[in-house]
Amino acid sequence: MKNLLKIFCLAAIVASCDDVEPTVFNGEDPSNATLLSFSSDVYSLPVERDANGITTITFTSSTLSSSDRVFNIEVIAGTANAATYNVPASVTIPAGGYVGTMDITGQDNNLVDEEIKDFTIRIPDSNFGNESLGFTEAQIRVYEVCPLLSEFTGSYTASATESMFTDPVIFDDSNVTLSVGANAYERVFDINPYPGYVGSSRTVKINFQCDYLNLGGTVRTGLRCNDDGDKQFTWGPVDTGDRAPYNTEDDSVINVNFIENTTSACGYGPNQSSFTLTKN
Numbered sequence: 001m002k003n004l005l006k007i008f009c010l011a012a013i014v015a016s017c018d019d020v021e022p023t024v025f026n027g028e029d030p031s032n033a034t035l036l037s038f039s040s041d042v043y044s045l046p047v048e049r050d051a052n053g054i055t056t057i058t059f060t061s062s063t064l065s066s067s068d069r070v071f072n073i074e075v076i077a078g079t080a081n082a083a084t085y086n087v088p089a090s091v092t093i094p095a096g097g098y099v100g101t102m103d104i105t106g107q108d109n110n111l112v113d114e115e116i117k118d119f120t121i122r123i124p125d126s127n128f129g130n131e132s133l134g135f136t137e138a139q140i141r142v143y144e145v146c147p148l149l150s151e152f153t154g155s156y157t158a159s160a161t162e163s164m165f166t167d168p169v170i171f172d173d174s175n176v177t178l179s180v181g182a183n184a185y186e187r188v189f190d191i192n193p194y195p196g197y198v199g200s201s202r203t204v205k206i207n208f209q210c211d212y213l214n215l216g217g218t219v220r221t222g223l224r225c226n227d228d229g230d231k232q233f234t235w236g237p238v239d240t241g242d243r244a245p246y247n248t249e250d251d252s253v254i255n256v257n258f259i260e261n262t263t264s265a266c267g268y269g270p271n272q273s274s275f276t277l278t279k280n
Contacts, residue, residue: 035062036071037134042217044207045085045106046145046185053106053145055183057121057138059091060099069093069100071127080117080142083109087121106142114209115240116143141217145185146210150251152187153178156277163273164260168194168223170273175280181205186216189277193221194233204235206256212243215258225266236262238272252279 039058047053059071070092086105093100104121106112122137156176163170176189185208190201198221205216219235236259244255254277261269 032063034131035134036060036128036131036136038136038138040138040182040217041135042139042141043104043182044186044205044216045104045140045142046183046207046209047084047106047108047112047142049144049146049210050108050110052108053183054103055106055140057091057102057104057182058099059093059101059123061093062098064096064098065093067095071100071123073102074122074124076120076122078117078119078139080119080140081109081111082119083107084111084117084142085119085140091123104140108144112142112144114144114212116141118142141207143207143209145208146248148185148208149248152208152251152254153180155280156189156254157280158189158191159276159278161255161274161276164269164271168197170260170275171195176277178206178277181216185209188216193219193235194223198222206254208246208248209243211245211248213246213254213256214238214243215256218262223265228265231263231265233260233265234262235260235273236270242272244274253277 037060039060043055043057045053045055070090072090073087075087084106088102091100091102118139118141120137120139156178158171158174158176160170171191171193172195174191176191178187178189181188187206188203190203192198192201202219202221204219207214207216215235215237221233224232238257238259242257244257246254255274257272257274260271260273264270
């Protein structure tokens with residue numbers, strides 16, 4: 001097996017391992033640089049069967065302003081039918097605040113099913129000046145859901161069920177906390193992948209659909225090989241037919257299938273792997 005190296009400089013959106021003067025992205029001092037970004041490059045828009053759905057999009061600034069900051073939103077068509085979603089024309093970061101939010105709504109209209117379809121939102125370049133930019137474009141994934149009849153939140157033990165390697169394992173048995181994500185059908189938890197090789201935790205999203213669940217997006221683990229450049233082990237959702245089932249009335253055990261190493265880093269994979277969350 002090739003040598004696996006820790007990555008220390010991938011967590012930031014704008015990152016460098018060079019020995020340079022750091023840029024300050026924080027605080028009230030107007031001399032500090034401003035970083036603007038969506039909180040994620042992927043969001044989920046679950047739509048209840050024969051009903052509606054909603055998801056909250058967050059846009060952040062690392063510095064304060066004495067006036068409202070308004071950013072226009074542009075929609076780029078994708079595989080989702082335009083009749084299944086509504087997007088506000090803009091998002092506002094209020095004066096004296098770091099965060100602006102907007103709600104994207106969805107409607108079934110007999111056009112949404114278990115197959116995930118998508119569209120993209122974008123803040124045009126004309127909205128920006130000299131700020132540093134993170135995610136100014138985000139994919140919105142539209143799919144059908146059914147009501148959750150259990151909470152699927154709280155303290156769980158996360159255990160690797162199947163993975164590419166025995167060493168490094170995807171994670172040790174760990175206590176994690178499931179909480180509601182950007183919408184009522186998303187759960188998130190933080191965990192340190194490949195312990196001993198990666199030094200920080202990553203956020204994992206789980207999306208509940210009708211009878212099945214899947215990862216809610218990619219997880220960039222920070223693990224790579226020394227001759228692979230910046231290509232790192234990344235986890236991703238499985239295909240529709242490979243999703244794990246769940247019982248909406250029983251949140252005691254949650255099984256999750258996912259694709260390990262979607263990028264084929266180090267010449268391995270991709271591989272379908274799995275983990276289990278057991279309620280404490």
